[in-house]
Amino acid sequence: MGLEEKLPEGILTTTVESLVNWGRQNSTWPLLFGLACCAMEMIATGTARHDIARFGSELFRASPRQADLIIVSGRVSNKMAPVIKRIYDQMLEPKWVIAMGICASAGGPFNNYAIIQGVDKIIPVDVYVPGCPPRPEALLYALEKLHQKQSKETFAKYKQPATPVFMKPEEIDSLDSLHVKQLA
Amino acid sequence: MLNVSPIRRPYETLPNLNDISIPAVAGLPSGETEDTKRIVERFGEDIIAAGEHNSQQVVYVHADNLLDLVNFVKNEANLSYEGLIDVTALDRSKLPIGGAERFHLVYQLRSYQRKQHLMIVCPAPGGDSPVVPSLTPIFQGANWPEREVLDLMGVTFTGHPDPRRILMPAHWPYHPLRKEIPEGGEPVPFSMTFDDPEFETLGKQILPSESIAPALPPGMNREHMILNMGPHHPSTHGVLRLVVELDGETVINIDPDLGYLHSGFEKTGENKRYKDYVYYSDRMDYLSAMNNNYGYVLTIEKLLGLPIPERAQVIRVIMSELQRIASHLFWLSTHVLDVSGTGMSLLMYATRERERILDLFEMVCGARLTLSYIRIGGVWKDLPPAFLTNLRDLLKMLPKQFDEYEAMLTSGPLWRKRLEGIGYLSREDAINMGMSGPMLRGSGVDWDLRRDMPYGGYENYDFKVPVSNAGDCYARYLNRMEEMRQSVRIIEQAVANLPDGLYRTDERKISLPPRAELDVSMEALIHHFKLVTEGFRVPPGMCYQGIEASKGELGYFVYSDGSGVPYRLHVHGPSFNNLFAISKMSKGEMLSDIVTNIGTIDIVLGEVDR
Numbered sequence: 001m002g003l004e005e006k007l008p009e010g011i012l013t014t015t016v017e018s019l020v021n022w023g024r025q026n027s028t029w030p031l032l033f034g035l036a037c038c039a040m041e042m043i044a045t046g047t048a049r050h051d052i053a054r055f056g057s058e059l060f061r062a063s064p065r066q067a068d069l070i071i072v073s074g075r076v077s078n079k080m081a082p083v084i085k086r087i088y089d090q091m092l093e094p095k096w097v098i099a100m101g102i103c104a105s106a107g108g109p110f111n112n113y114a115i116i117q118g119v120d121k122i123i124p125v126d127v128y129v130p131g132c133p134p135r136p137e138a139l140l141y142a143l144e145k146l147h148q149k150q151s152k153e154t155f156a157k158y159k160q161p162a163t164p165v166f167m168k169p170e171e172i173d174s175l176d177s178l179h180v181k182q183l184a
Numbered sequence: 185m186l187n188v189s190p191i192r193r194p195y196e197t198l199p200n201l202n203d204i205s206i207p208a209v210a211g212l213p214s215g216e217t218e219d220t221k222r223i224v225e226r227f228g229e230d231i232i233a234a235g236e237h238n239s240q241q242v243v244y245v246h247a248d249n250l251l252d253l254v255n256f257v258k259n260e261a262n263l264s265y266e267g268l269i270d271v272t273a274l275d276r277s278k279l280p281i282g283g284a285e286r287f288h289l290v291y292q293l294r295s296y297q298r299k300q301h302l303m304i305v306c307p308a309p310g311g312d313s314p315v316v317p318s319l320t321p322i323f324q325g326a327n328w329p330e331r332e333v334l335d336l337m338g339v340t341f342t343g344h345p346d347p348r349r350i351l352m353p354a355h356w357p358y359h360p361l362r363k364e365i366p367e368g369g370e371p372v373p374f375s376m377t378f379d380d381p382e383f384e385t386l387g388k389q390i391l392p393s394e395s396i397a398p399a400l401p402p403g404m405n406r407e408h409m410i411l412n413m414g415p416h417h418p419s420t421h422g423v424l425r426l427v428v429e430l431d432g433e434t435v436i437n438i439d440p441d442l443g444y445l446h447s448g449f450e451k452t453g454e455n456k457r458y459k460d461y462v463y464y465s466d467r468m469d470y471l472s473a474m475n476n477n478y479g480y481v482l483t484i485e486k487l488l489g490l491p492i493p494e495r496a497q498v499i500r501v502i503m504s505e506l507q508r509i510a511s512h513l514f515w516l517s518t519h520v521l522d523v524s525g526t527g528m529s530l531l532m533y534a535t536r537e538r539e540r541i542l543d544l545f546e547m548v549c550g551a552r553l554t555l556s557y558i559r560i561g562g563v564w565k566d567l568p569p570a571f572l573t574n575l576r577d578l579l580k581m582l583p584k585q586f587d588e589y590e591a592m593l594t595s596g597p598l599w600r601k602r603l604e605g606i607g608y609l610s611r612e613d614a615i616n617m618g619m620s621g622p623m624l625r626g627s628g629v630d631w632d633l634r635r636d637m638p639y640g641g642y643e644n645y646d647f648k649v650p651v652s653n654a655g656d657c658y659a660r661y662l663n664r665m666e667e668m669r670q671s672v673r674i675i676e677q678a679v680a681n682l683p684d685g686l687y688r689t690d691e692r693k694i695s696l697p698p699r700a701e702l703d704v705s706m707e708a709l710i711h712h713f714k715l716v717t718e719g720f721r722v723p724p725g726m727c728y729q730g731i732e733a734s735k736g737e738l739g740y741f742v743y744s745d746g747s748g749v750p751y752r753l754h755v756h757g758p759s760f761n762n763l764f765a766i767s768k769m770s771k772g773e774m775l776s777d778i779v780t781n782i783g784t785i786d787i788v789l790g791e792v793d794r
Contacts, residue, residue, distance in 0.1 A: 032418050036445055036790050037470035037553055039422070040514075044542075044552075047535040062418040077793075079353045080423055080444045083415055109464065113360050113368030114352075114448035133470075133553055 017155055024068070024094065025056075025147040031067035032060035033087065036074025038101040038133040045136040055143050064090040069146070071139070072125075075103035076116045088123045093158055096150070098142050099125045101133050108132060211724065212244070213237035219263055219300065226256060232307070238486060238727045242303045247316050250289075250306045254322055257293060257302065265293040265302050267615050268319060269730070270756040271329035272741055273308070273337040278363040279745060287314040287339055290741065292728055292756070296615065296629060299636045303728060308339060318344040325618030328764045336361040336450070346402065351443035351793055354399075360451055367455045368448070401439035404429045408436060411775070415444045419522045419779045422789030426766075426778065433775050438767045445793040453753035457719035458484055459560055461753070466554035468755060469791040471514050474507035474545075475733035477558035482639055483729040483740040484560050487722050490694060493686035496562035497641040502575070502678045503548075503557060504640075504731075505671040509582065510541040511734035511786075512668050516589065519661070519783035523602045530592060537585050540578055547571055561695035562688030572679060579679075582672050590665060603658040607769040607781040610655060617768070618761045621736025622667065623785065626660035628653035633732040640731075644681075645674045657784040664786075694720055719748040726752075735759050735786050757791035 004013060034042060045052045052058050061067045064087045076084060088097070099119050102108035105128040107117030119125060126149055129142040213235035216224070220234035220241055231253075232244035245253050257265040269292040277286050285307035293302040308314035318341035319326035330341045331350040338359035341347060349356065358365055404410060404427070414425035423444035429437035449468060453461050465480045466473040478500055485492065517534035542552045547568055549557040557564050593599045609619070614627035624631055632649040634642040650666035652659035688695045696715055697708035724746040730739035736758025743752035762785045769781045 033416055035423060036447075037467055040470055040553055044535065044539070047539075048532045049536065049539050064416075075445070075447055077444060077446050079446065080415065083423075083444065087416055107370070109467075110447050110452065111367075111369035112448040112452050113365070114446050114451075115369075117370045135552065 017153075018151075020155075021151050021153055024153075025150045027056045027059075028068045028096070028143070028146065028150070029059045029061050029066065030057055030069045030071050031064055031087070031091070032062040033070060034073050035076065035080070036103065038073035038104070041133045041136055042071055042073045042100065042139065045139045050136040050140065052140065052143070055140060055147070057143060064088075065092060067091055068094065069096045069098065070123075071098045071100050072104040072119045072123075073100040073133075075108065075110055076119050076122070077114050078116060081116050081122050084119065085122045094153070096126045096146055097123055098127045098129060098139075098146065100129045100139060100142070101131055103132070105130065211237065213242040217241050219257075219302065222260070222263065223253065223257065227253060237303075238725050240301060240303055240728065242305060244305045244307070247306055247309050250304070251317050251319070251322070253304065254291070254293070254319060257304075258322060263295065264297055265295045265300070267294040267296060268292070268323040268325050268329075268618050269294050269620075269737065269761075270618075270728070270739055270741065270754075271319070271326055271333055272752075272754040272756075273333045273339050273361075274743055274752050275337060275361065275363045279751070285309060285314070286311055287337065289316050289333070289339065290726075290754075291319070292739065292741070296631050301637070301728075301730075310340075313338070313340065315340045315342060317342050320344055323618065324613070324616050325761060325764060328760065329618075332760075335359070338362060348402075349443075351446045353443070360448065367451055401427050404437055404439065413778070415441075420782055421518060421787055424763075424782070424787065424789055424792070428775065428778065430775060435770050435773055435775060435778060438770055438778070440763060440766060442763075442789075443793050445789045447790070447794065449755060449794045450753055453755075454750055457748050458722055458750065459715070459719050461750070462559055463554070463556050465755075466556055467790060468757065468794060469733065469735065469738070469759070469788045470553060471788055472507045472511040472734045473553060473555045474503045474558060475511075475731065475738060477556060478504050478640070479729065479731040479733065479738045479740050481558055481560045482731060483727055483742050484722065486729055487725055487727045487742060487744055488560075488694065489723075490561060490689060490691065492640075493562060493689060494641075494683045495685045496687050496689070498678050498682050499563050499567060499687060500558055500640055501642065501645070502675050502682075503545075503563075505674045505678075506541050506544060506575075508671050508734040509668050510538050512664050513538045513541075515664065515734075515783075515786045519780075519786075520593065520599075522779045522783045524596075524598050530589065533585070534589065537582065540581075544571065544575060544578065547574070559688070559695070561691065562686065564688075566687040572682075575675070575679060579672055579676055583669060586665060586668055594662070594665075600658060602780055603656065603661060603784075605656050605658075606773060606777050607657045607660075607784055608655050609765055609769055611653075613765070613768060614655070617765050619736070619765060620758050620761060621732065621734075622660050622663050623736060623762045623765065625649065625651045626663050627655040633730055633737060637730070639729070645677050647671075647674050657780055660784050721746060721748050722750075730756070733758060735788065735791070736762055738791075755791075755794055757794060759785070759787040759789075759791045760794075763787050763792055 044050060046058060070088060099105045103110060104119045107115055127142045127145050129138050131138050212233040215235045217236060220243060223243055224231050224234050227249060230246055230249040234243045257263045272290050274288040274290060276288060287308040289306040289308055291304040293304060306316060308316045316339060318330055328350060330344055333339050334341060334347060335349040335351050336359055409430040411428045411430055413428060414420040415423040425441035427439040427441060428435060449464060452464060462477055462480060465476040469476050513534045517531040520530040545555055546552055548571060549555050549564055609627045611628045614624050614629060628651060630651045635649055647670045650663045652663055692711040697711055701708040702712055722744040724744055726743040728739055728741045730737045738758055739756035741754040742750050745751040766781055770778045
């Protein structure tokens with residue numbers, strides 16, 4: 001096996017990418033965020049019988065800055081949609097989305113004025129879980145599916161195009177103008 | 185738009201339609217009761233009609249006399265209707281009558297001393313932009329229900345202290361429950377290939393998130409600190425938003441912002457057949473689906489005048505009480521988690537017991553949360569053979585577990601310090617604000633619908649109603665713990681006296697025939713076909729039925745025009761009224777006590793926002 005034969009015991013070789021992916025898969029922290037009925041099953045997944053800790057996702061974080069995964073657990077109303085979008089935008093990369101239940105996936109039984117027909121209209125979704133509500137086992141299966149997806153990710157996906165911004169100090173009249181220039 | 189197939193409303197077939205002047209198809213109340221007699225004696229010509237309708241006391245009154253009438257029935261010693269349960273409105277524009285006022289306001293009043301219920305109907309003058317006097321000077325609890333009617337129906341309440349929208353976003357262009365507004369929604373793509381134009385927009389719909397400058401709620405002062413709690417907050421039990429005005433850490437003012445989970449349950453109900461709405465009722469208070477089913481089917485059965493087999497009634501009581509225990513267990517675990525940092529263990533313990541109850545539900549209907557087990561005419565299927573054995577095991581175990589929880593909490597200094605004296609609500613306020621359930625009983629009002637206005641055979645059971653005069657969070661905690669024990673008692677009695685017989689009515693116009701009958705009976709096949717494709721029709725009338733759900737009084741108001749679809753379906757969720765007390769309870773307390781108060785009210789946002 002080439003290099004590994006020459007190495008002393010206790011040393012493994014891997015790529016940084018697969019090491020990082022391995023770490024991400026086994027500690028995907030979900031956002032402590034519940035919408036409707038599915039949130040109850042999400043909580044049930046977190047408790048002793050189903051024990052989401054077996055998959056490294058027991059640490060529900062209340063701040064979007066600390067969370068990797070948002071489980072959209074329930075129906076998304078017109079009033080809530082901008083909030084979900086804002087929370088998603090506040091989460092740091094890399095981030096993943098599970099649309100839990102049929103309401104979050106496609107509107108479900110609520111095809112009416114109040115409900116957005118699927119959260120994928122406002123944020124991109126990685127895994128859809130069918131069910132109304134899905135059983136905890138279904139959510140755990142979705143988490144497994146997400147792990148498979150995470151294992152195939154590459155760094156290139158997150159690479160930002162390098163476009164350095166040069167501004168002379170006198171051009172900066174406020175922090176906002178700097179921001180606008182960077183975005184442009 | 186893909187909804188139910190077009191509904192033919194059978195107006196033409198109704199006899200003497202033109203004879204009915206004011207309340208369209210439902211018919212005026214007839215006869216008289218003692219209360220309506222006294223009201224008619226006092227007001228004479230100002231009362232349009234009074235009497236009984238579907239064995240409920242109903243009074244029709246002109247808008248000019250509404251305040252006088254409500255003041256009279258509230259303060260008169262022999263009437264004393266001191267609680268306003270619910271306010272809703274009825275848009276009659278699609279009913280086949282002309283000339284009369286388009287909107288009717290419907291008020292539900294309750295006399296706790298005399299155990300009486302009174303429905304007041306007030307035709308609102310003003311045609312398409314109706315105006316009625318607000319009841320807020322008499323009942324504080326009218327505030328939110330009136331705002332809801334304003335939001336969803338577009339009724340103006342003169343003298344309302346805070347006439348803003350409550351559920352829909354402030355900029356929403358219309359009032360969704362008006363009859364000319366369609367249900368809304370989107371066409372459902374049924375294409376098989378991605379070449380179809382239906383898929384052109386798929387994946388391209390991602391919206392930008394624009395930031396909207398938050399408006400300061402009325403009555404708040406920028407000189408204090410304004411803190412925004414929610415809608416994404418770990419201890420608001422869902423998507424509740426509270427705008428809190430703080431002086432240091434002392435709460436000066438709270439403005440709850442609801443509607444983040446508004447799902448249009450009422451509009452959906454008015455476009456679904458009676459039998460199909462049972463599944464929607466699960467998703468309102470998703471922690472007590474059985475009770476929501478129960479309230480809905482009782483209302484429809486009352487309109488139908490349908491007798492329910494004895495066995496079905498007892499099964500319903502068992503399920504309703506099991507659901508109450510499950511809901512209270514969840515309340516306990518989240519309340520402890522919010523209040524004391526050491527509560528994670530109790531969350532694990534209480535949900536362990538809750539899972540056992542959910543196992544029983546799974547045994548009877550296959551679902552854990554959205555059960556739809558209680559159906560119109562009875563229950564879905566009979567109890568499976570192993571159910572009773574497992575239930576008995578559970579009943580033996582539960583009281584011991586309750587003792588264990590109480591050993592961890594009741595005399596714990598931390599727990600008492602966080603709960604005693606917090607969230608005080610006086611008896612008068614609790615009644616005046618329209619509280620119900622444990623909130624009412626925690627403030628010293630001895631009221632339980634199961635005992636005082638029995639439904640579904642609750643009069644046959646022996647149980648105590650825990651009441652406490654303290655009016656604080658600790659009293660409500662003790663009451664709920666006792667309620668769980670009493671529920672166990674009720675279930676034990678029900679199991680001991682479970683009769684044999686039908687689990688669902690054999691009235692074939694209402695309930696599906698058994699599968700085996702379809703193979704041999706043409707009649708059964710026809711009934712099956714008619715029920716599945718058209719459902720059944722409900723005679724014209726209106727009806728309010730309240731049940732004691734785990735969080736308080738859950739009421740359904742249904743107005744039927746004789747078709748297979750409710751003309752108006754209104755849900756009175758207990759959490760909605762109970763949550764109104766949060767401002768009163770939290771003012772002057774610390775910020776951290778808001779979390780305690782949210783926990784003690786035991787809100788479920790699905791029911792608050794509906």
